[in-house]
Amino acid sequence: MYIREKIEEQIKEIMANALNKSVEEGVLSIETMPDLFLEMPREKEHGEYSTNVAMQLPRQTKKSPRFIAETLVGYMETEGSYIDAIEIAGPGFINFKLKKTWQYSALKDIAVLKENYGRSDKNKGKTFNMEFISANPTGPMHMGNARGGAIGDILAAVAGWTGYEVTREFYINDAGNQIVKFGDSLDVRYRQLLGETVDFPKDGYQGDDITEHMKDFIGLKGDQYLTLESDARKKILVEYALEKNLTQIKKDLETYGIYYDVWFSEQSLYDSGAIESTLELLKKGGYAFEEDGAVWFKATSFGSDKDDVLIRANGIPTYFMADIAYHMDKFLNRKFDRCINVWGADHHGHVARLKGALTAVGVNAGQFDVVIMQLVRLLRNGEVARMSKRQGKAIALTDLIDEVGVDATRFFFNLRSPDSHFDFDLDLAIEESSDNPVFYVQYAHARICSIIRQMEEEVDKTVPLDYTRLTEKEEFHLLETLSLFPNEILIAEERLDPSRITRYTIELASAFHSFYNACHVRIEDPILMKARVALIEGTQQVIQNSLGILGVSAPERM
């Protein structure tokens, strides 16, 4: 258990005991136990922890907050605890000041746990499915996928650090309408390249990559499929190009530092009969009905304002239908305890109906959540540039990584909470200037490595390691920041907000840089020097751990 958990648990216990005693002795009368919530005050003078219980109780006890606070404090037994002093302040806050040594425990924790410092077993024994990107395999990935990639991959890492057994999953949309369009587009290009005059479909994929695929294909196979019946030919072309695209997507994502455990094919849901059986289940439950020749899901029974089509009048299931079957498979066949998807804001309308459908087939929809990320706006020369895959003008993920680098791309896309509308200023990102916060964090790490390289032979092994020699305010601030790391991971997981980790690394780097300027490590006093080396080693470890979660490198030299 980490130092902060220990302290918080201890204070809560002391509070609970005091409350119970004051009730037993009839000083206070309460009916329901209040929430014993601890907060960390912004102001230093208010102590490390603070509670507002006294202000929650006046109604129940018919006493003033001040009186309640004084009573409780009177009953608190702090012997042998981390608490140094308790003060009542303001309208009735009870503030706890800790003994000036608690921060050193964080350093001990780090020294013992090393690369595992920050991990917890909160979700031990539970499985977690993280589905993200799931870009259409009809073309290369664009910049919009980059944000989803960073959010999904890092959230998956965060979940793993809280104890979950994590599966990263890519859902391949290799069935349905857009594959038909893909086939039509390939087919026309194939025939055009071989000299036929055919009009390009109005809503087809116009990107050059389609033409390139067919050039390559003709190079390999020639014109032998020209005489084939059109559907059969399209099938062959799609198979060829899909395989090519998926290989490329996989390769590009690995460049981006993302490795999937499962590539799940939508088509496999048709092949296995999962779609059919899911539909049967919905029908049996009375949640599906026929109208105008189509089969509908009764989404209105689950709070939606309209129903949704499952099977079109032409007999082809919708994407929605496949999605229900897919998520049923996640929960009921593969039995994940938690499933999270990352979707762009343009899909948010889909969330409620999918949750409704999952509830209908017997899944506890509370285990399913979608992180909605606001779409990325690309700025070039200060102007908004629209991305459109159809028009083939998209900035490809790989272009971005080439220009900005993997570290900056991942860091940047995870800098703001998924909720925030995000402007990606390409010109600024290309600059690789110090404006880019990733350098700030990496620089802190490189600085530490540099000191440690020079210190190795100077540290006196015979001298005792005495943390209590660390007494400067910059040292305490750094220690406190280190002690917060495990909390940050837990909060990031609970709120499904991986960007907290990115911001934490900046805070940690800042605390270190301040320390660096205020305190020298390489000094005469061998005991203090040893303590400071221990402090920067702990910092180095936590920067490595946090950057590791982000998938950003921690360079030893810069």
Next chain:
RNA sequence: GCGCCUGUAGCUCAGUAGGAUAGAGCAACGGCCUUCUAAGCCGUGUGCCAGAGGUUCGAAUCCUCUCAGGCGCACCA
């Protein structure tokens, strides 16, 4: 028209499930390298928390309404 997200310093954004005097970075200005990496540090000031009501000891945070922007509201995905 209905739904979701957003609105906090000149700009980009935090604000820890309702707390105490509203916080960073960038930009501006002024300091700090004969000593461990100046890609750094320290200091200076800036706010009708979009607006109006409400809930209570207490609201940037919760509720209602209004305004502004983004995104949805297909037998597309």
